[in-house]
Amino acid sequence: MNEVRVRFAPSPTGPLHIGGVRTALYNYLFARKHGGKFLLRIEDTDQTRYVPGAEDYIIESLKWCGIAYDEGVGVGGPHSPYRQSERKELYREFADVLINTGKAYYAFDTPEELEAMRERLKARGVATPQYDAFTRGEMVNSLTLSKEETEKRLNSGEPFVIRILIPENEEIQVDDIIRGEVKVHSSRLDDKVLFKSDGMPTYHLANIVDDHLMEITHVIRGEEWLPSAPLHVLLYRYLGWEAPQFAHLPLLLKPDGNGKLSKRDGDRLGFPVFPLRWTDPFSNEVSSGYRESGYLPEAFINMLAFLGWNPGTEQEIFSMEQLVDAFSIERVGKSGSKFDPEKAKWFNHHYIKELTDENLSTHLIDILKEKGISADKSYASEVCRITRERVVLLPDLWNQSWFFFTEPESYDEKVVQKFWKPETPALLRQLAAVLDAAADFSAESVETIVKAFIHDNELGMGQVMNTLRLVLVGGSFGPGVAAIIALLGKTETLRRIEKAIQSLDNLAI
């Protein structure tokens, strides 16, 4: 068997959304699984839809996800260039081959004329007006024009496109790894434009030419391409090339209702649909990203892998290496998957709990840096150790631990109401004295001391612990009180107790 070669071929018209990332991921996994190559090709044949930054965004997204490619834009390779706009000169040649073999023809119809044709047919009751066997005879093209007239128009520089000539009466079959045999009658296909008047090929031509030239063995792409797959099969045949194997992936659906997940759903439903944050260069509109929202790439990938695929076992947690090992295209489902934000969080929470304290602390330190706080690495690690299980998304790291880095400026009113009693100051001072006397200030020791104090004074556990928590963090959240005290240290703990007494004492009478 030949070496497996697959590609991810996005068009740089904006940020890559998670459906695209999943397509890239499955291609990557498939290539790795079979010891083949994965390439990134940029399909920028539509000059009018160029969006600055989109290509860099795609590359950065793949990098963040850990989806490395062997050939492609940015890394080069034996089939360079990998940007279709830079391969422009290539495509005309193949369009000409099709013309010369009678499989394609020139067409000179203007956009207005095309529109008029559609209107005309609609008026005649034709549901789907197409440029096809039914209509091509009444349009302006090299089929209806004389050879001389066609030459004349071509030579005079009149704009033209090249259209494929769809065969009259034929069943065209696409063999799809996921869906089996899909058959479409040629009369349902239209004479698609292969080569545009601006000198660029359309997707249909460019993707066939490039896949052939780049020796692509398997085309793994979204289901939205299934309807045009017969056209592609036809093109391979016309060009005398062996077609790659096809696998059309089911769509990613929006979490509520139905329909393809789209850009707008994220902001509407409060979860990212993009791997990285994206700022639209034209409107300056910002769309949130998984990275900036505090997801770990490992969690993001694991979650994405399971949207449409499963290993057939009950294992759900997979590293990229394990995914490579377990992946098979045959186990990809047929039906679309609704994206579930809750499950995404669960994966992230899981991966955060799996991280070492030190690894997690690098994220904490990043957050601290942004806030202009510098922190000792081992201290940050300790904070992570006692905070981690409360962290679902990375920003929770700060939400659950900020009081280790800056003292509370105010106290949650509801908590004060509930726990701050007239006798509290005296009690806290007693407890402070006991704490002050402690030789061992480990969390275990502190816990023993505080509990003994509560017991000896016949106090309520909840009452004391919650009050203590209040004065130390300013509210009712965070890790265990003993762990907080131990990490804060004796001096700081005593200071916060005293400070709270100063500011809360008058208030609660």
Add this chain to the structure above:
RNA sequence: GGUCCGUUCGUCUAACGGUUAGGACGCCAGGUUUUCAUCCUGGUAAUAGGGGUUCGAUUCCCCUACGGACUGCCA
């Protein structure tokens, strides 16, 4: 409208034609507990409908319903 694709708990899904239809997320209840979590235990909940084929259909076939994609000189 047409063409194509699809349909198992709310969601992601498992089940050589033979299982009490399994797991996970969520949710609910209980336990642990100083907040919130974690953790543990238990529970809720599904084969879209109708016909076939078969000793036996979630599984194979047909129809219906529903959903989706596509229907550009966009990819």
